[in-house]
Amino acid sequence: MAIKDMPTEECMLPGNASCPGCPATMALRIVLKALGKNTVMTVPACCTAVIESLYPNTSFDVPVMNIAFEAAAAGASGIEAALRQLGQKDTTVLAWAGDGGTYDIGLQALSGALERGTNFIYICYNNQIYSNTGIQRSGATPYAAWTTTTVGGKTEFRKEMGDIIRAHHIPYSAQTCISYPEDLYAKVKKAKDIHGPKYIEILAPCPPGWRFSMDKTVEMGRLAVETGAWTMYECENDIMTFNGKSKLILDKKIEKKPLEEWIKLQGRFSHLFKPKRDEEKLKLMQQHIDQIWERYRKCP
Amino acid sequence: MNKYQVVTTISYPKPGANGKTGNWRIFKPILDKQKCVKCLRCWIFCPETAIKRNKDDTIDIDYDYCKGCGICAKECTVKAITMEREGKQQ
Numbered sequence: 001m002a003i004k005d006m007p008t009e010e011c012m013l014p015g016n017a018s019c020p021g022c023p024a025t026m027a028l029r030i031v032l033k034a035l036g037k038n039t040v041m042t043v044p045a046c047c048t049a050v051i052e053s054l055y056p057n058t059s060f061d062v063p064v065m066n067i068a069f070e071a072a073a074a075g076a077s078g079i080e081a082a083l084r085q086l087g088q089k090d091t092t093v094l095a096w097a098g099d100g101g102t103y104d105i106g107l108q109a110l111s112g113a114l115e116r117g118t119n120f121i122y123i124c125y126n127n128q129i130y131s132n133t134g135i136q137r138s139g140a141t142p143y144a145a146w147t148t149t150t151v152g153g154k155t156e157f158r159k160e161m162g163d164i165i166r167a168h169h170i171p172y173s174a175q176t177c178i179s180y181p182e183d184l185y186a187k188v189k190k191a192k193d194i195h196g197p198k199y200i201e202i203l204a205p206c207p208p209g210w211r212f213s214m215d216k217t218v219e220m221g222r223l224a225v226e227t228g229a230w231t232m233y234e235c236e237n238d239i240m241t242f243n244g245k246s247k248l249i250l251d252k253k254i255e256k257k258p259l260e261e262w263i264k265l266q267g268r269f270s271h272l273f274k275p276k277r278d279e280e281k282l283k284l285m286q287q288h289i290d291q292i293w294e295r296y297r298k299c300p
Numbered sequence: 301m302n303k304y305q306v307v308t309t310i311s312y313p314k315p316g317a318n319g320k321t322g323n324w325r326i327f328k329p330i331l332d333k334q335k336c337v338k339c340l341r342c343w344i345f346c347p348e349t350a351i352k353r354n355k356d357d358t359i360d361i362d363y364d365y366c367k368g369c370g371i372c373a374k375e376c377t378v379k380a381i382t383m384e385r386e387g388k389q390q
Contacts (some may be wrong), residue, residue, distance in 0.1 A: 003339070003340045003341065003343075003344050004340055004357065006344065008353055010349050012349050013313060013314065013315045013316075013317065013349065014315050014316065014321070014348055014349045014350050014362060014364075014365035015315050015316030015317055015318055015319065015320065015321050015348075015364075015365045016317060016318055016321070016348070017317075017318040018347060018348070020324065020325075020347075020348075020367035020368060020369035021347060021367075021369035021370070021371055022347045023347070025347040025348065025349075026345060026346075026347040029347070029349060030344065052311070052317075053311075053317035053318040054317065054318065055309055055311050056309075056310075056311055056312065057311055057312065057313070057314040057316075057317035058311035058312065058313050058314070058317055059313070059315075059317045059318070060313060061313040181344045181345070214369045214370065214371075215369055215370030215371050215373065215374045215383075216374065217347075217369075217371055218345055218371060218374070218375055219374065
C-alpha cells in the first residue's frame with residue numbers, strides 16, 4: 001500500500017495535548033486510518049490518555065474507554081463480549097497501550113485475553129520507558145539506557161515481548177516501526193480481517209524520553225531497524241516472516257549498521273561516550289544484538 | 301435511549317481540544333509549492349494532523365495547530381519545506 005492510497009479520513013483531530021514530534025499520535029493516526037471509524041478503543045494509563053485532552057472535549061473521533069493501567073486487554077474483552085451480544089460483528093475492538101501497560105503492568109490481562117481467544121487487536125506502542133509519569137525504567141528499556149530511575153544506565157537487558165506473545169500461539173502477531181507507515185498500515189489492515197486475538201507492537205522513539213531533537217523521531221526509528229536493534233516481522237499461525245530492511249539483514253543481503261550509529265544520537269546513552277568511552281558496555285550491547293540475530297537465523 | 305439520564309462524564313470530539321497548539325511553535329515550516337513533488341510523506345508523518353491533503357494531492361499547513369516539530373522538513377525528499385524562526389522579519 002503506497003502512501004497515496006491511504007484514506008484521507010482523519011480520526012485524530014489537530015490541537016491535541018501530545019508533545020511536538022510525538023510518535024504515539026503518528027502511529028495512532030495511521031492505525032485509525034487502517035481500521036476506520038467503526039472502532040472502539042480501550043486506553044489504559046499511558047501518554048495517549050493525556051493526548052485525548054481535557055473534558056468536555058476529546059481529540060479522538062472514535063469511542064474510547066479509559067481504564068486502569070493493568071486492564072486494557074480485560075476491558076477490550078468485555079467490550080468484545082458486549083458487541084457480540086448486540087450483534088455488531090463489524091466493529092473492531094482495539095486495545096491501545098504503552099510498553100509499561102504491556103510488558104509490566106498489563107501482562108497478565110493481556111495473556112488472559114490471548115488465551116481466551118478474544119477477537120480483538122492489541123497494539124503496544126513501545127517507547128521503552130514509562131514516559132507519561134516522567135521517564136521511568138520499564139521492562140522494555142534497553143541495557144545501559146538512562147532513565148530517572150536508572151541514573152547510571154540500566155543494568156539489565158530488555159525482555160523479548162514478541163517471544164512471550166508467540167508462546168500463546170495466536171493467529172497473528174507482528175512487530176513494526178513508525179518510520180515505515182506502509183508496513184504499519186498493511187499489518188493493521190491484515191490484522192483487522194483475521195478472527196481471534198491479534199498483537200502488534202510498534203517502536204515509537206520518544207524525543208523527551210530518549211533525549212533527542214524532536215524532528216528526528218522518524219530517523220531514530222529507521223536507524224533502530226537498520227542497526228538491528230529493532231526487528232520488523234510478522235508471525236501468522238506460528239510461521240515467521242521478516243519484512244523490509246529486517247528481511248534483508250536476516251538474509252545477509254545488507255550488513256546491519258553498527259549499533260553505535262543509533263545510540264550516539266540519543267542523550268540517554270550519552271554517559272557511554274563522555275567523559276570517557278565505555279568500550280566494555282558498547283561491546284556488550286553489540287554482542288547482545290548479534291546474538292539475537294543469530295537466534296533468528298537458527299530458528300525463525 | 302433517552303429513558304435514562306446520562307450521568308457519566310463523556311467527552312465529545314472537537315478539533316483544538318487542547319487549545320490552539322500553534323502557539324507552542326518556535327520554528328515555522330514554510331512550504332515551497334514549486335518544489336513539492338506530492339509524495340505526501342509530510343502528510344503521513346505529521347503527528348499533529350496539521351498538514352491537510354487536498355484532492356489533487358497538494359498540501360496545506362494548518363498554522364493554527366502546527367507545533368513546529370520539523371519532522372515534515374526533515375522527511376521531505378526534495379527539501380520543499382524549510383523551518384524558519386517564528387517572528388523573523390521578512
